[in-house]
Amino acid sequence: MTAPPLIDVVDLERTFDVRRRVDGSRRRVRxxxxAVHDLTFSVGAGEMIGYIGPNGAGKSTTIKMLTGILEPTGGHLRVAGLEPQRNRVELARRIGVVFGQRTTLWWDLPLQDSFDLLxxxxxxPTDRYRANLDRFVELLDLGDQLDTPVRQLSLGQRMRGDITAALLHDPEILYLDEPTIGLDVVSKGRLREFLRALNAExxxxxxxxxxxxxxxxxxxDRVIVIDHGTAVFDGPLAGLHAQGGSTRTLVVDLVDEADPISVPGATVRRVEGPRQWLSFPxxxxxxxxxxAIAAAYDLADLSIQEPDIEDVIRQLYQSGDRA
Structure with a gap:
């Protein structure tokens, strides 16, 4: 028998009443x-889902409905078998939420005190709390920061503290909103490794x-793309790229200037002196x-530029494919 989805969204809708000026006059109309309409998707237990889209697409509104902060104005919504808005307290014990630019920690208290309050x-239970805290502090390298006031932590340290805070009560679902924003490469890598281990273990x-x-x-493993309040794609990331025809860019710095690089699978788009830009799917x-480039040319440096989310979605629409 197939287990029911942990998150079940069917024809979800959320509208807001706003007042606008009429033709520059002082008169306003409502x-x-x-913000969200005709949104349908489900998430099974243990899945790792990317929920993406351009600014203003409806991502934050969706997350607020999933966590019970906002009440839907239409459709069906269940999270862990509960209606989020009507069962906010019970649901809060089963979910964790981390917003990259907002902290749930107490700004002037040492990190340890924030955890104790939570x-x-x-x-x-004390035994479970100590075991979880010790585990997350070790994995996220927070041991030296426990006595430091939150306001004195770096952005990366605070983010790791927020993730620890969100997981102390063993939630079934973890919502992460821009968790690596502003982090350096090393901190991003450490955080990604931790999240993979958390899901696996x-x-x-x-x-x-x-x-x-x-x-x-x-x-x-799966991506849901939302735009203008509704899902336009639901599937693997490779499928999104394939539908939108998006490309990555390989920036190659050669030791010396050369004719445009010729290698299978890539096309030179631009050349400036010893630097060349190649695009590939x-x-x-x-x-x-x-x-192939390293075998045929003397390289000084190279880097890969990823496609921007907005560009991926724009190309998805331009290709005429809508999921």
Missing amino acids: ESVR QKMYRI RGTTLVLTTHDLQDIEALC ADASAAPIVG
């Missing part, structure tokens, strides 16, 4: 704006919203292209 709020369901496609590629591996 209008209804649909233990009391969630009524976490505990089966935690992950819903990730981000503009960083590298986060999606590193963590998520975003769902293709860069390894054979890099290997």
Whole structure:
């Protein structure tokens, strides 16, 4: 028998009433704006989902409905078998939420005190709390920061603290909104490794919203793209790239100037002195292209530029394919 989805969304809708000026006059009229409409998807236990789209697409509104902050104005919504708005307290014990630019920690308190307060709020048994805290502090390298006031932590340290805080009560679902924003490469890598381990060891369901496609590629097997309040794609990231025809860019710095590079699978788009820009399909591996270039040319440096989320969605529409 197939298990029911952990998150079940059917024809979800959320409208807001706004007042707008009429023709520059002082008179205002009330209008209804649909932030989310006809949105349908489901998420099974243990899945790692990328929930992406351009700014203003409806991502944050969706997450607020999933967590019970906002009430839907239409459709069906269940999270862990509960109606989020009507069962906010019960649901809060089963989910964790991390917003990249907002902290749930107490700004002037040491990090340890924030964790201790959350233990009391969630009524976490002491043995379970200590085991979880010790595990997450070790994995996220927070041991030296426990006595530091939150306001003195770096952005990367605070983010790791927020993720620890969101997981102390063993939630079934973790919502992450831009969790790597502003982090350096090392901190991003450490955080991604932790999230992969969390999913593998505990089966935690992950819903990730981000503009960083590298986060999606590193963590998520499935992507849901939302635009203008409704889903326009639901499937693997490679399928999104294939439908939209998006490309990645390989920036190659040669030791000396040369004619445009010729290697299978890539096309030179621009040449400036010893630097050349080559494009290749975003769902293709860069390894054979890099290997072919390294074998035939003297390289000084190279880097890969990922497609922007907005560009991917724009190309999806231009291709005429809508999921």
